[in-house]
Amino acid sequence: MTPRANGAKPKGVLLEADKLTIQFGGLRAVDQVSFAVQPGEVYTIVGPNGAGKTTVFNLISRIYDVSDGRIVFQGQDITGVPPHRIARMGIARTFQNIELFEHATVLQNLLVGRHCRNRTNLLTEIFFTPGVMRQELDHRRRVERIIDLLELQHYRDQIIANLPYGVRKMVELARALSTEPTLLLLDEPASGLNIEETDDLANWIDDIKNDLKITVLMIEHDMRLVSRVSDRVLAMNQGRVLAEGGPAEVQRHPDVVRAYLGA
Amino acid sequence: MEVLQLLIGGVAQGCVYGLIALGFVLIYKATEQVNFAQGDILMLGAYVALTLIVEARAMGWSIHLAFWLALPLTMAIMAGFGYLLDRAALRPIIGQPQFAVVILTIALGFVFRAAAGAIWSTEPQTMATPFTNQKVVLGGVVLGAESLAIIVGTAILSGVLFAFFRYTRIGIAMQAASQNQLAAYYMGIPVKIIFSLIWAISAAVAAAAGILLAPVATIDPNMGFIGLKAFAAAVIGGFGSLPGAVIAGLMLGAIEPFAAAYGSRAGLPKGAPEVSAYIFMLVVLIVRPQGLFAQIYKKKV
Amino acid sequence: MRNIFKTSYVQDIRLFEHGGHVFWYALLLIGVFAAPLAVSEFFVGEMSLVFIYAVAGIGLMILTGYTGLASLGHAAFLGIGAYAHVYFVKLGIPFPFALVMAGAVSAAFGIAFALPALRMTGIYLAIATLAFAVIMEQVFSHWTSVTGGFRGLPVTKPNIFGWQTTTETHLYYVCLVVLILVTLGTRNILRSATGRAMMAIRDSEISAQSMGIHIARTKVTSFGLSTFITGIAGALLAHKLQFISPEAFDLILSISLLLMIVVGGLGSLHGCFYGAIVVAFLPQFLALVKDVLPPSIGQIPGLQGGVFGLVLVLFILLEPYGIYGRWRKVRLFFEIFPLYRRATFKRQRGYLKTERMR
Numbered sequence: 036m037t038p039r040a041n042g043a044k045p046k047g048v049l050l051e052a053d054k055l056t057i058q059f060g061g062l063r064a065v066d067q068v069s070f071a072v073q074p075g076e077v078y079t080i081v082g083p084n085g086a087g088k089t090t091v092f093n094l095i096s097r098i099y100d101v102s103d104g105r106i107v108f109q110g111q112d113i114t115g116v117p118p119h120r121i122a123r124m125g126i127a128r129t130f131q132n133i134e135l136f137e138h139a140t141v142l143q144n145l146l147v148g149r150h151c152r153n154r155t156n157l158l159t160e161i162f163f164t165p166g167v168m169r170q171e172l173d174h175r176r177r178v179e180r181i182i183d184l185l186e187l188q189h190y191r192d193q194i195i196a197n198l199p200y201g202v203r204k205m206v207e208l209a210r211a212l213s214t215e216p217t218l219l220l221l222d223e224p225a226s227g228l229n230i231e232e233t234d235d236l237a238n239w240i241d242d243i244k245n246d247l248k249i250t251v252l253m254i255e256h257d258m259r260l261v262s263r264v265s266d267r268v269l270a271m272n273q274g275r276v277l278a279e280g281g282p283a284e285v286q287r288h289p290d291v292v293r294a295y296l297g298a
Numbered sequence: 299m300e301v302l303q304l305l306i307g308g309v310a311q312g313c314v315y316g317l318i319a320l321g322f323v324l325i326y327k328a329t330e331q332v333n334f335a336q337g338d339i340l341m342l343g344a345y346v347a348l349t350l351i352v353e354a355r356a357m358g359w360s361i362h363l364a365f366w367l368a369l370p371l372t373m374a375i376m377a378g379f380g381y382l383l384d385r386a387a388l389r390p391i392i393g394q395p396q397f398a399v400v401i402l403t404i405a406l407g408f409v410f411r412a413a414a415g416a417i418w419s420t421e422p423q424t425m426a427t428p429f430t431n432q433k434v435v436l437g438g439v440v441l442g443a444e445s446l447a448i449i450v451g452t453a454i455l456s457g458v459l460f461a462f463f464r465y466t467r468i469g470i471a472m473q474a475a476s477q478n479q480l481a482a483y484y485m486g487i488p489v490k491i492i493f494s495l496i497w498a499i500s501a502a503v504a505a506a507a508g509i510l511l512a513p514v515a516t517i518d519p520n521m522g523f524i525g526l527k528a529f530a531a532a533v534i535g536g537f538g539s540l541p542g543a544v545i546a547g548l549m550l551g552a553i554e555p556f557a558a559a560y561g562s563r564a565g566l567p568k569g570a571p572e573v574s575a576y577i578f579m580l581v582v583l584i585v586r587p588q589g590l591f592a593q594i595y596k597k598k599v
Numbered sequence: 600m601r602n603i604f605k606t607s608y609v610q611d612i613r614l615f616e617h618g619g620h621v622f623w624y625a626l627l628l629i630g631v632f633a634a635p636l637a638v639s640e641f642f643v644g645e646m647s648l649v650f651i652y653a654v655a656g657i658g659l660m661i662l663t664g665y666t667g668l669a670s671l672g673h674a675a676f677l678g679i680g681a682y683a684h685v686y687f688v689k690l691g692i693p694f695p696f697a698l699v700m701a702g703a704v705s706a707a708f709g710i711a712f713a714l715p716a717l718r719m720t721g722i723y724l725a726i727a728t729l730a731f732a733v734i735m736e737q738v739f740s741h742w743t744s745v746t747g748g749f750r751g752l753p754v755t756k757p758n759i760f761g762w763q764t765t766t767e768t769h770l771y772y773v774c775l776v777v778l779i780l781v782t783l784g785t786r787n788i789l790r791s792a793t794g795r796a797m798m799a800i801r802d803s804e805i806s807a808q809s810m811g812i813h814i815a816r817t818k819v820t821s822f823g824l825s826t827f828i829t830g831i832a833g834a835l836l837a838h839k840l841q842f843i844s845p846e847a848f849d850l851i852l853s854i855s856l857l858l859m860i861v862v863g864g865l866g867s868l869h870g871c872f873y874g875a876i877v878v879a880f881l882p883q884f885l886a887l888v889k890d891v892l893p894p895s896i897g898q899i900p901g902l903q904g905g906v907f908g909l910v911l912v913l914f915i916l917l918e919p920y921g922i923y924g925r926w927r928k929v930r931l932f933f934e935i936f937p938l939y940r941r942a943t944f945k946r947q948r949g950y951l952k953t954e955r956m957r
Contacts, residue, residue, distance in 0.1 A: 098808075118808045119808050119811055119813045119814065120811070121809065121811075122809060122811030127809070128809055130806065134803045134806035135802075136798065136799055136801075136802035136803055136806070136807075137802055137803075138798075138801075138866075139798060139799075139802065143795065143798070146795055147798075147799045148810055150792055150810050150811045150812050151810060153792040155792055157788070157820065160788050160791035160792065160793055160794075161784045161787055161788055162784075162787065163787040163790075163791070167787075168609075170792075171612050171790070171791065172608055172612065175608040175611070175612070214810060332722050387916065391915060391916065391919070394919060396721060396722065397669055398915055400669065400725065401857065401858065401861050402912060402915045402916075404854055404857075404858070404908075404911075405911035405912045405915070406908065406912060407908065408854075408901075408904040408905055408907055408908025408911075409905050409908040409909050411901050412904055415905075416905075519901060526729070526733070526850075530726065530730060533722075533723055533726050537722070537723075567741065568741040569738070569740055569741035570737070573730075573734050576729075576730035576733050576734055577730075579726070579727075579730050580727060580731070583716070583719055583727050584715040584716070587719045587723060
């Protein structure tokens, strides 16, 4: 853990984005965005389309490299960490346009989520030693707990390609949970869901926060959901931060209103 | 002078590679299908032209009449063949992953070779053309007329196709259909018919390449294997680029004769000149995995 | 109809789902071990070839079927394994070690190819493998000190720790044992984390990465495993053919391997076996049928290739899941008779999204 030279930041910040910036050619998709997520909270990023919200996620999960700024997770600077290490460090994410493994079953998708917690190596796997069997059983048990939580038992052995959209969203969420994350990045989890499904989702986010003790960083458009589950909200537009605060406060903020309705 | 001679010969050969690669990239650009049978379609085109010319000569026509009628007629016949091929074999598997088409076209290549051997026998044959054994002298350099014909023919075909894609509505529709079939359907683009048209065009181009190649090579069922080097050219050019395919073909065509002539002097291991095209391709891919004029974008999540 | 009532997770993880499975496989095993007693020596020799092709097919299946990296040049690795094995045997290294070392040499080449090829995708990678195979053919032809060049190398029969094998039957058992070991090892990998990682890469590299999978390492591992197994198949092939030369490992063989796993059924080990049977027995079948066909069809030189191509075209068009897929449909038909509906296996109509964005 690298000691922090410039202090004056509240202790126990889980994730800190410090003046994140990324430039694609001439376009600054994310411009000096800074925020801090406290452990145990549900922190939501809102903003019109094209605001750069998903880009922020892509920066945090290291799909993109920052042009400027830092990302600090649990006190560690992860700005340069290779993307495949992020899951093991405890950050999991879902994708806006579902990136599931289409030709595998729900169960297999979730088991892949356990990869970052896996401790077997190729040699032991070839011989399928008792250690490998124990590990497989352990993975299976943990994954089943998540299946129970999200009520996916019905779909356990079905191929993703045959599943309806709402179920796929749940599987995407379940797969992220399988990685046993400390921080969960949800990219528009409610998009495409109807009112009942969104209410279920709200309950699940509560469960994730209260029972599983996972911190949630979320991008969302559905303001009902945002108000219902979020502790704090960050509003973005055109790559920049507009406002930060409680859900009601941010929604009333004049800059935010202007961004959504147009000047 | 020897250098120039090698170069011209290489350019002519490169033109053939370029033409085949062109047909190859045409299909890929419009349909994202990879047609491993392109070389074998070239072979079929050569055989059809041969048959037409032989028949015409037997009826007493002059070689000029025979050839210049056989050329467009063969292209038309092969265009129809390409259309039907797409209709019968490739339309049913629209929507399946790219790999299925690769396998299918490879298999079709086998079938075409066997069929050609059955219909026309496997004995190598030669095709008489107006250019056979004619020489042209340009600025002190002696060129075979066949080579010149190849170069000119390639230039004309490339120009026509380039304009077609750039300036016609069908050309743009073809690009749309290649990038997102479902969206193209919604836009009212008759995707399936467009695909068949593309195959028709590509087959016609392959047939032209076959006719141009025939005078300088022997016609036999395996002449389509030249397609492999053309694939290398298409890859080097990056699959989405028509001019890239032709340029890459020219590059390969130019490299080979020099590798063969000077290779051992330059220290190349034995056997390397024959595969210089592939070595060059691997080098390009390692440095630029998407080819030189590529069209792969990082998926936006 | 069998309703499998699962009481523990072990049932899902272990190799055989239920008692019936074990029974049938045990029967198969007994049959296969006892076969030489019942059939002619020639047939036994043909079966050895099936086993060898199956091993090679498993190698290719790991790379292409499970990791999604198409290889059009796998015959090169058969060749590398064959030549390496013959070289080691000549040096006096005992057969089993030479076999494994040949696989290791093949894997070394495979990894050496894979490392620079990591950034290549889809069709580019496939054509790169093709180029690799063509180049290797030249290497086989010209590296005469090791490979004997165009003249080829004669191969002695295997001598395993003093037991000098002499008959086709002996070779049959050697190939069978290797096949069983390779199959078990591969199945174990496929039901563990490495196998899942490979399949994840096949379907979505980006989300595989966000699950913690190291893309480069997994791809190289897949290449290494695949070429190791194929190299071993090559070594066995050398003994079977008793003579190896560069033409034996040409493009046609690479394509045959690929066609084999497609006809058998991509994405399943069963597919390797079915495909191997088809590829190994096709020449014999054609020889039988040739006399029945009219001469205009029966006598053409490229008939074998043509028939092979035709079979494959029909499979792609009519049964893309291969023989294994058809078998599963047939089995389901009988299991749930008379409730079978063709739509059970109908996949949702796919609209091809461009593969240029990966």
